[in-house]
Amino acid sequence: MAKINQLLDTGRRALSNSQTGIATVAHNIANKSTEGYSRQRVELVANQPVGEGQLRIGTGAKASQVTRTNNPWLEKQIQKEDTLTGFQDSRSQSLARVEQIYNEQQNKGLNQYMTDFFNGFRELSNNPESLASRTMVKESASALTKDFGRVNEQLRGVQNDLDGQIQVSVGEINQAAKEIASLNEKILGVEVQGNVANDERDRRDLMIKKLGEKVDITWAEGKDGMVSITAGNTAILVSGMSSNELIAKTTGERDRTEVFFKNSENGTLFQITNNFTGGKLGGCLEVRDKTIEEFVAKNDELAYNLAKEVNSLHIEGYDRYGKKGVLFFEQPESVKGASQKIKVNNTVLNDVGRIAAGEKAFAPGDNTVSNMISSLQHRATMRDGSATFDDFYSTQVGEVGALAQRAQKAFEAQKNIKEQMSNIRESISGVSLDEETTKMIEMQKSYEASARVIKVADEMFDTILSLKRM
Numbered sequence: 001m002a003k004i005n006q007l008l009d010t011g012r013r014a015l016s017n018s019q020t021g022i023a024t025v026a027h028n029i030a031n032k033s034t035e036g037y038s039r040q041r042v043e044l045v046a047n048q049p050v051g052e053g054q055l056r057i058g059t060g061a062k063a064s065q066v067t068r069t070n071n072p073w074l075e076k077q078i079q080k081e082d083t084l085t086g087f088q089d090s091r092s093q094s095l096a097r098v099e100q101i102y103n104e105q106q107n108k109g110l111n112q113y114m115t116d117f118f119n120g121f122r123e124l125s126n127n128p129e130s131l132a133s134r135t136m137v138k139e140s141a142s143a144l145t146k147d148f149g150r151v152n153e154q155l156r157g158v159q160n161d162l163d164g165q166i167q168v169s170v171g172e173i174n175q176a177a178k179e180i181a182s183l184n185e186k187i188l189g190v191e192v193q194g195n196v197a198n199d200e201r202d203r204r205d206l207m208i209k210k211l212g213e214k215v216d217i218t219w220a221e222g223k224d225g226m227v228s229i230t231a232g233n234t235a236i237l238v239s240g241m242s243s244n245e246l247i248a249k250t251t252g253e254r255d256r257t258e259v260f261f262k263n264s265e266n267g268t269l270f271q272i273t274n275n276f277t278g279g280k281l282g283g284c285l286e287v288r289d290k291t292i293e294e295f296v297a298k299n300d301e302l303a304y305n306l307a308k309e310v311n312s313l314h315i316e317g318y319d320r321y322g323k324k325g326v327l328f329f330e331q332p333e334s335v336k337g338a339s340q341k342i343k344v345n346n347t348v349l350n351d352v353g354r355i356a357a358g359e360k361a362f363a364p365g366d367n368t369v370s371n372m373i374s375s376l377q378h379r380a381t382m383r384d385g386s387a388t389f390d391d392f393y394s395t396q397v398g399e400v401g402a403l404a405q406r407a408q409k410a411f412e413a414q415k416n417i418k419e420q421m422s423n424i425r426e427s428i429s430g431v432s433l434d435e436e437t438t439k440m441i442e443m444q445k446s447y448e449a450s451a452r453v454i455k456v457a458d459e460m461f462d463t464i465l466s467l468k469r470m
Contacts, residue, residue: 003057004464006050007457010060014450017044020063021443028431036206038068038429040198068198069429075205078425079212079219081418083278086213088411090283092404094162098292099404101154102397111393113147114306114377116140121374124357125367129320134352141328141344148303152339155296162288163250163257169214169281170248170259173237176211177229180204181243184226188241191225211237216278232275235261256288291403296339298396302382304338306389307331309381310373317356317369325356325369 021042031037043066047059104111120137127133183204190197204227211217211229217237219229229238237244247260247269259276260269273289276282307329314328326347332338347354358366382392 004457004460006057006059007460008454010047010058011450011453011457013047013060013062014453015447017042017061017063018443018447018450020066022440022447024066025436025440025443028436029433032431032433036202036209037431038070038198038202039431040066040068042066065196066198067196068202070201070205071425071428074421074425074428075209078418078421079209079217081414081421082209082213083216085411085414085418086280087216087278087283088407088414090165090280091287092407092411094158094284094287095291095400095404095407097158097161098155098287098295099400101151101158102400104397109397110144110147110151111390111397113140113144114389114393117144118374118377121370124355125370125374128357128365128367128370131352134320134355134357137355138344138348138352142349145329145343148299148339148342151299152296155292155299159256159288159292162284165284166257166259166281166288167248169279169284170246173211173214173231173281174243174245176207176214177237177243177245180207180211180227180229180238181241183207184238185241187225197225212279214279215276215281232272232277234270234272234275295396295400297336298392300335300338302339302389302392303342304332304335305382306376307338307342309376313369313372313376314356317359318361318363318366319356320353322361323354324361326354328355 024040024042028039043064044061045064047062049056049058051057102109117137117140120133120140124130124133124137183200187197187200187204190200208217208219208227208229215231217229217231218233219227219238221227226240227238228236228240231237231246235244235246237246242264244264245262247262248257249260250256251258258271259273259281261272262269273285276285308331311327311329311331314325317325319325327345328348330341330343330345332341357368357370359368360366377390378388380386380388380391382389387395
């Protein structure tokens with residue numbers, strides 16, 4: 001009778017194992033399209049055998065635990081690739097917008113406005129007494145100063161948009177950090193009881209990847225199963241079951257959005273904007289604070305030097321009334337901000353006769369000064385005589401084009417690397433419907449066989465009982 005009871009217990013455990021296996025297969029199939037999900041499987045181990053004389057009789061198998069098929073090293077590598085992908089994506093999109101500002105093929109750009117301006121003086125040199133030619137010079141100069149402002153305004157506009165993206169990214173980073181801290185608590189609660197928190201760990205791995213896509217992070221898992229995460233090498237976002245916040249706000253120092261780390265214990269804010277070099281946040285900061293600032297400075301330098309060179313020649317000439325020439329442009333006080341401040345002198349705007357064309361007073365037909373100003377276009381007056389106005393600006397156009405192209409290629413290459421890593425993960429941890437269907441049939445047949453064992457044991461009981469009745 002004891003052996004028959006053992007047989008019933010063995011069959012019962014086998015039924016339970018099959019039920020657990022089918023439930024796990026169903027869970028896998030249901031999560032086929034769940035992002036970050038790792039395929040789960042039931043780990044079976046032999047049950048403790050029983051001794052009977054010199055025999056040790058097996059008592060079947062039992063489910064030790066349900067584990068997930070996961071490669072921790074690969075998950076960490078994918079997170080690093082996500083950080084690089086986020087950085088390249090953000091940088092590529094931002095530089096593409098900067099490139100459009102300098103797009104001379106689709107729109108009339110600064111180079112063409114400078115050419116029109118100098119052509120205006122060439123036309124004036126052909127007919128120094130012509131009011132129409134002087135009016136052309138004034139209009140082309142006004143258009144040129146407006147386009148200097150247009151380039152500056154659009155570059156600042158891209159920076160403002162990046163400020164908005166930084167604020168959104170910081171909000172998403174804080175949300176992810178809170179969820180990871182909450183998952184730490186759930187994982188600890190499950191695994192302290194000896195179980196494995198498979199679904200919670202999958203979700204936490206996914207959130208770490210998403211967090212890494214937003215900002216460069218370093219993280220490590222402790223012996224208790226909880227992870228600690230640091231952003232930008234200094235900001236401890238997650239520590240056990242608690243999380244800290246990043247704060248994005250505009251400061252008066254630069255009138256730009258800066259990122260601060262908020263200590264949850266005392267609420268102290270520390271500015272850490274320059275600590276971020278990866279992820280979408282790092283890409284936005286690099287383009288905003290480095291690339292765009294460089295192009296704004298070059299635009300200012302071009303505007304300042306053009307005004308300076310034209311003014312230095314114009315004030316030496318004489319206008320239509322025989323008066324000494326005035327400043328043609330309102331000379332900016334400094335290079336910084338010159339592209340915003342440059343404008344045509346009000347005296348010239350109000351009376352085109354005040355435009356100086358000759359170097360002598362009351363000398364009809366004298367075009368010396370207008371010729372000298374028009375020749376500035378092809379004189380090496382920029383960067384200590386190493387480049388002309390056209391060369392200097394064309395270099396900017398070529399530079400932004402090259403930057404945008406390299407950024408796009410770098411993003412595409414990084415995207416391919418990420419996809420390859422994701423495909424490797426999918427081959428290891430992903431759910432195959434064919435495999436799960438085969439596993440389900442196997443579990444079903446195992447369940448039927450286990451039920452057959454129980455039925456045989458039941459028939460053996462009936463046989464023994466019938467012997468007593470005889």
